Amino acid sequence: MADLVNVTINGSQIQAEKGRMLIDVAEEMGIFVPRFCYHPGMKSVAVCRMCLVQIEGQRKLLPACATPVDDGMNVNTSDEQAVDAQQGMLEFLLINHPLDCPICDRGGECPLQDQTYRHGPGASRYVEPKRTYEKALEISDLVVLDRERCVLCWRCVRFCDEISGDRFIQLVDRGPGTQILTFSDEPFNSYFSGNTIQICPVGALTSLPYRFASRPWDLQTAPSVCAYCSVGCPITNESRSGQLVRCQALPNENVNDFWICDKGRFGYHYVSSEERLETPLVRKGDEFAPASWGEALQLAAEKLGGKERVGVIAGGHLTTEDAFGVSRLARSVIGTPHLDSRVQDAGAPYELFRSAGGVAGSTATLNDLEEAKTIWWVGPDPKESLPVLFLRLRKAVLDRGAHLTVVSPRRISLDEFADTVIRTSEADDGSVAGQIAEKSKGELEDPVVVCWGPAHPGRDERATVTAVVELARAHDSKVLVCPPHAGSQGLLDMGVHPLMEPGYADAALGGRDTRAILEGAAKGEIDTLLLLGVDPIADFPDAGLAQRALESKAFSIVVELFPTETALRADVVMPSAAYAERDGTFTNLERRLQKLERLMTPVGAARDPWKICTALAQAMGQEWKWHDLEDVWEDIRKTVPTHAGIRLEALKQQAPAPAPFYEPALSAQHGRAEGAMGGPGGQYPKGHRGGAPFQTGQNWPLSWELRAFEAKQRPGLIPAPGGLSATPAGGPDAPSRASEAAQPAAGTPPAEASSASTRPSGPPIDRDHSFVLYSGRLIYDEGAMVRRTAALRGIQAKPFVEMNEYDVKRLEVADGDEVVVSGNGVEARLRVVVADIGAGAVFVPYDQEGLRANRLMAGIDPVVEVKPG
């Protein structure tokens, strides 16, 4: 614990940790010091000079953002001198600000606007012409820059430098001509560019997709959780006239700090896509006919009576409640052990982690990364598939000094700041597990966090995971297990898994995994497939098998958002509600439960998957009465030991009455009578809006600066451990449960394991042209959601194949040439990218426009042939 010092601010005394910045300490006391450049997620630069305060004994006013508190410090943030400086600084900032607020997206939630109303002079004395620049430069497909509005706070520059490391935005020129700009031939191609929009204290950086879409006060807002990857960034969804128009990051320093990736921020259009399924569909010959829910459920219920001849597969975007519903429906109602939720990550042996910490998932939290001295990363490229985790890892290494070891067959984003890179490739017989064991011998500086995520669809990672678990056990370290999707961990927790029941207990009866279910359907051993939020033809690393399964005689029931390839081959299709239309929880990769709040009503007749499960059970004659989320949770608490005692209420956000918009004392100092303020400020709520900053409902137009401040005045609104979010018992907070947990299932093959555990038989492989195929998702791919998001359509990479430079020479091709990559009877012409990848291996992105790599895969550990084009 750091030293505590006594500080007096505006006459009130407080004890604060020595060395903390005055601006933070004041804010905690409920005193808001105006600011533009200061941002709690970044280092202070003290350039805007807005937060100057009076400190007793100091000749000059000092910036509160860069002045650490010290014992006996006596501070005044609102005396005559400080107020004069605040007014003077705002007058300076406004002389060249265009005041085009009526057409500025920021208007109504602008820190410059808000702070001018609170702290600024009433009028400007500036009569000269203003500085002008060319307006509205599109510096990327997502971000628009208006230099005239810029107040040069450097937040965007610092974000790109400190946080993301994508140094695309720079300061150019000097003096009054200083401007923020990208380099002329380089667009702002950062996966995190949208954060600069959100932290911009004016409307200098705006969002191209949201541009002119709404005024802030016309928005409906709901806090939610990003539905893409398993980091589970808290976000706000905002809609206007029933259309989802904006997503922004909700700060939570435990999870995402202040950031989200551009996929999470801009990838929301799919919710309002015209392709959304709105009504149940029943196959009539080659056609689908719209059906009532009753009709569809009745038909499905009849086909689900086949006990273990039914296979159930659930997708990674289902909520925890959906997962529980699916698990219960399959095991207790249908009576089948054949259920799985691993599709892209089919076969990923999460269950093995039970021997490391008692849970099939993480024992480490994201915060543990920042305490760690040693981090091992064995997994996919986090910048592509878990972007905000990349930011947390980058911070852990560059800011907190952790030593990072990266294990990967190809160069990934983390290599740049890794101490050690272990380049694995199965092609030259280097066993990944062996290399991990070899390189992790000896002392590692404590604390150690070992991270693992399924990296390469189709590859058997059992040996790798065993080595990772061994490594964690040997060094008594925590593990961070990173399943791919927002709902993946919740599905594991709720036992949507052939080997584990809810709470990670060994399943009484081992079931088929995804591959075995699909094989069963293809071979006629499974009669009915129930697929919820999953598209195996697009996602399963053997598209041919998935297609055979769906085109077999098996009756298939698909719950989906869109008419996917799989849905189009189904017999009954039921429309699902999308995340912004739902209440519920996601469990993120650190096993933190976070609450989604419904913003919009589901399109058409779409329903929550857990409600569909309930209705199916009822149609099958079961007494199953779940009406609302609390009903589901009552059962979860009863049946899932790890989740006993979790109160849904504790995950929910409070909504106390809003505080007065401005402090009366300060207004009086400014010579204004309470309520006498004109202009947009006068429309600001003084209670009639009835909304707290992050509450569901009508948006409360206020800048993020003041939102965060106001929110802190209301306990429970800013997510905190035990507040909005909670980690289930048995998780990081109770690692002692490990010993009591079920014995590891390591080495025990599934009772009815897939038979395709070897490479497919077929024509003999041409050794000279045969390559081990690694694949993995890129951030902007052809996934069902991203594909239907207009904003991200233009920026996806075209498919390519990464090859080692020696292999390229051997094949007598060059970087940029086209080669023919073939596997599983499918040929693709792909551009060669010479890359740092193991010899004898190639990398093909999993799902880019023009090629789904799962079509090249057959069986486990696929190989492909590569020949000059």
Added chain:
Amino acid sequence: MPESNNLVAETHVVLRRARTFPEDSWTLSRVLDDKGYESAKTVIGGMSPEATVDLVKESGLRGRGGAGFPTGVKWSFIPKDVFPRYVVVNHDEGEPGTFKDREIAERDPHQLIEGIAIAAWACQANKAFIYCRGEFALGSRRLDAAIGEAYEQGFLGRGIFGSDFDLDIILHRGAGAYICGEESALLDSLEGYRGQPRLRPPFPAIKGLYGQPTVINNTETLSTLPALLSNGADWFKQWGTEKSPGTKVFSVSGHINRPGNYEIPLGTSLADLLELGGGMRSGGELKAIIPGGASAPLLTSTDVAMDFEALKDAGTMLGSGAVVFMDDSTCMVRNALVTTEFFEHESCGKCTPCREGTWWAVKVLERIEHGQGRAEDMDLLLDIADGIDGRSFCPLGDAASWALRSNVKVFREEFEQHVVDGRCPFEPEERNLVGAMSGGLGLGAAGIGPQPSAGIEVDREGRDGSNGSGN
């Protein structure tokens, strides 16, 4: 040109060799004949670093770059046991009206190198950097040549002067930004970044160049060291006042007969300095004096002693020692405009008050100068100055505000006359010859008025002349 009446004499310490041997003071042979490097040799061979620091502390030598911070005290801030450390020479002399470091380094580069060696020894730094103003073509060529000669003599490199102390000097030419004379901006520039001041703390003594302890000293300060170390603290303190001991080189320019660099004991009266400069140009009556570089508030009388304390008491400052005398042909609105324009142009743009305040003040001053002033503009200008002063990130903003405020305050009537008349009362050609801007534009005293009395060589070879010998 009127003859000097010789009633007032200079005292040469830093300029001794330059003035004694004007033909070849910068050459190695002359320096060696003149006991050059003897001081450094004695110190590095026979004095402990601590004793060296103590002697400089005892002498009371204060930094000659502008702030006047005691040099020995500055050295003692270097934390023990943290290596490597660096010595950085601030030779980015950019303060308008100042041209002393230019002459000191052009005329006696070896004295500077010797001073650097002493400072490096005192601070136990094995690397020194000279951040040389980009426009100093002749000076940088001579420094470059002198550094090469010093290496050949074993005065630099490994085991200098036969000791086991290593010292390398790296000469770096700036790219013409005034802000890079601010020590932390200088460090950023030297590291290859945008030249902008750094947030303090940490101070350069703790975390300076490349994050290591760094001592930054002015050229004149370091050039004082060889004589100081040879002769001792008491010898040095025979000149100057108790708190401002020693001599100081003043760059004197403006509407006077003999602009140039004059070295006098601190505490000498401004009137004497004007006399050294040959008095006011014929026909001119003294109107205003900038006593310490463009940032220093104006004086209207020569009745003041030229030392740190006396000038502070007079409401202005010694600064870099640039003294500009202006006669009654000078338009003070124009003077304020040119000065403020300089600061606006040289503002780095980092902080709001300096960036926006100077922009605004220039706009208002332009209006007044062009006859479109309003009655409220003078108060507005003072408000703008108040809005910058004490609130900017670094002293550049403060400097801009002091100059602006002092022009408006001292010559308010003249400003008001511009407004009332709706025109500038001065002849256009007169307005072109304002002293304050000359130094800033790199013209030195040579650019205006009569030829300088001594010291300033007009570099005929141009900035990038290939003749590296400096002869």
